[in-house]
Amino acid sequence: MTDLGGDLFPDERVTGEITDAWLGGLRWNPALTGPVFERLLSADDEGSHTRWLRSRTLDHEMTAAAVASPLVEHRLAAIENGTADVDALAALARDPSPRVRFVYAAIGGDFGRGMPEGVPEVLAGDSEARVRAMATQWGLPLHVRARLTEDDDARVRKAALSPELWPHLSDTVREALLADPEPGVREAVAAILSDGAWALPEPAAPTPEERVGSGDPAVRRAAAQDPDVPLALALRLAEDPDDAVVLALSMREDLTEEQRSALAYVVPHGYHVPPRWVVERGHEPAVARRAAASGHVLLRRSIAMQPELPADVVDLLARDEDFFVKLTLGEYGDKAPHELVVEMYAYWHGLKWDSLRFHPNFARPGLARYVDHPNPRLRHAALHDPDGGPDLVMRLVDDPDVGCWALRDPRLPAEELVRRLTVPGSARYAAANPALPSGTVHRLLDLAGVARTAAVRAG
Template sequence: MAHSGDQTAQVAFGVLEATDVARADAVRLLGADSSLHAQWIMGLAMNSAAPEEVLCRVFTVDPLPEFRYWLPYCPLSPAAAAAAVAHPDPRVRAVLAENPHLPPAARAVLAEDPDPKVRRVAVMMACEYEVELPAELTVRLATGPEPRLRYWATGLIGLPERTRLALAEDPDPRVRSAALDSWSWPRLRPEVRDAAEADPDSWVRAAVRRATHVHPPLPTTVGGFLAETDERRRRDAASTARVEEALAVLLVAHDDPSLRRAAALNPHVPTVLALGMAADPEPSVRLAVSLRPDVTEAQRAAIDYTVPPGRLPVPSWVEERFGDPDAVREIAASSHVVLRRGVTGAPALPADVIERLAADDDYYVRLMLCENDHAPHELLVETFADWDGLSWGRLARHRNFARPGLARFADSPNYRLRYAALFDPEAGPDLVERLSRDAMDMVRHRAAADPRLPLPRLVELLGGEETSQRAVGNPALPAQLMHHLLDVAGVKR
């Protein structure tokens, strides 16, 4: 697939000289092992600045290198996706259809792919990712000859109502069952409903039962509760139903601690009865009492509760008050760490509340605040530097993370802070080049993809085993050089 040595040298020297790259760098690039050609191809496929002509060449490569490991996940530009959907290997197109970042126009093309597996994956993923396809395409899929496509078409956004209702009369029972739900059932003609209820297929009859099922109200009296045999409904009643006082008395003294805990969470259980469980022998019951909205701060502090490790659900009453600045301030000042953690998710935190939570003594309050769009820059950097959670790298993508001044960390002993230095919008080419030689892989890789990296160093990294893919994905790579890398790799123009 490669050129001869003389041809390769002639091509590469020409483009490198045209881009003012030193001759020594050209020699290093030409000496790159042919095993790097696959890295170049993958990097170009993901290069956001690659011209359409380059991408069209990349996606003619067959076999496409290691496509199963990067194609389902990497964001593709519209031009890249348009080139990819024309790849000759249907396995590549099927894997491409799994990509959640695929532009809708490209997914629409795959939904009518010549290969049946590609079509199925594309339509199934359109349902999974809630991608809206053109209405005329959804009709073609819903009325076409393939039962599997008609089955998945029942869940497509944008499918016209008339077409969706017609699928309840489809010849295939799986399609009929998928078309029957609580939305379609009352809209179907009476004769269609009659036929569905008498359908010989068990899937269809099960769908009818689900579509017509009406949940009876939860029990609110002692008699109704004792007569209820479904344990899930008993717990739901204990935790959410507007229970009568007699039933509340029964629940707070029940032998089953899960029912006492449910009662402690139920806002309809009178406060005085709930506080009677403040000394309950079961820790989860005491914690539930401490999280009630009708308990004062003094009463909370008097309860011997323990907060278990891990993330706990945010109490619903806390979420209901996210839009009330005064209520948010009150919750943020609570002595209860679970409430303070919960309020960090409010979408519009006042500035003084952000300041208070960012200085909270509890590490997880500060950590959870970092998930908020308004988390302060200093807290994000501090957490980025020392948090050991699996998703710590996501903090660098937070809108408040990048700030002028991060370059001061370029010589930090903490490799994460050296990595953070590359997010400084005012960092210069010299700093980026220096960090491209860092001892840590992730720092070097980030620098290799940085468009501020000087071109001679960028070309040098194209020949490195561990940096070649990142370097060729650098948006500052000249288009002429992209083409010549493909020439060196033997990809036809």
């Protein structure tokens, strides 16, 4: 699409409501560029719009812009965004705000991204004790941790202690920690020593018979599913008064299907913990086939959680009579068939239902057949037909349930996208359309009164 001229936005249509809608939509535009991102940051001069910063995808350039923002709220939002660039965030280890440095020390390495080399050491030398204490969770070298055990703040001394560090401390430091004036530090030392050579002899472990006969249901439940407890002994729990004990017994690997079906177990509502043998060996074809063919629905749901399954097991689970077996297959595995994923998307009402549209087998030619379906989710699915064209999008653009998605679809005809930018109720979604040219986006920001940054002026 070519850039759109200013004459396409008559003054009488560019109201405050419309420009606010543009700003709201542009913040979520997936094709957002760095210069536009910087202008949107500058438009939020009070830091009152940060939800988008916490939620949208941030590349290196965007993360760096948020980190360089003069507003603490913007810098905090960047830390809390799981997609933020690791290297760009590293500058926050020296942020002028103690609050920012603390939050960065607390969660800056979360979301599986870790912290760049050397950054934890910077945080360990921070002037704020709470920042130094938080830094201990990010794999500090032993010599740095050792230094922190002599910190003036008890919180830091306690946080720095670990079983791995203790043998490397000098006798003088260990004696000081043993006599530390802070009870919490002495308790941390005692916990370390309890695992070492100074520990008192532990009492003898209970025998399998004692565990099965325990008065504690939690002990009996653990015994019921423990493969080290002989099956003949575990079967004494078949009529246990605690339903959870019988359920645990029913999912043992060494039961025959006949023995399993003879147990009066109760399948509870909600999430369940898969048995260890399925978790650890469910990738093995023989184990997967046995669990998938079991009459125990929780074993079938458990094996459906395995990300890699043989094709025949996927086919069997996809035809399962239990809704949640099929749902689990769709949520956890990439091989769930297209028809199943669409079915789950259409009819599941759990918290993760919307994520099913990102399944690799969701978008397929032929989904356009749902364009007039009474189920709004299936009408939305129609927009994911890769063969669908502008006509498909136009049929849904005024749909009360799906129109917001059609307005953001890059296949929306250019003239319709332009028109919708000045229509109340549509402008926000049209501004989020990735097909908007960069020049047009800057024109929208100009009309919204957002100053151009130096980079944009130079361009």
